[in-house]
Amino acid sequence: MADVDTDALFKIFTPIKPNPSHGSYIPDIFLLVINILLYVAGIALIIAILYGGILYITSAGDETKAAKGRASIINGVIGTIIVLLAIVIVSAVRRIFGS
16 A cells, blocks of 8 residues: 655645745735645546546436536546646746745
8 A cells, every 4th residue: 555645635734834035924825725726626626527427327328418427527627637737837836936
C-alpha cells in the first residue's frame, strides 16, 4: 500500500501567516479561498462523472438517459480539464508574485 502524505492533504487548512514581502493577509486569504474552491470543484467533477456513468450504465436502452449520462461524463471531463488549467494558472501566479 502506498504511503499517503497527510501533511500535504491538509496543507490548505494551515493557519494564515502574513508574508513579509507584502505585509498583508489579503493575498494569502485569496490563495486559500482559491485552493478550497479548486478542491470543491474537483470533488464536484468526480461526482458529476460518477453520476453520468451511473446514468449511462442504467439507461437500459433508453436513448434519452444514455444521452444525458454521456453529456454528464463529457461535461465532467471538460470541467476537469478547466480545473487542471486553473491549478496551473494559480501555481504560475504564485511563482510570479512569490507567495
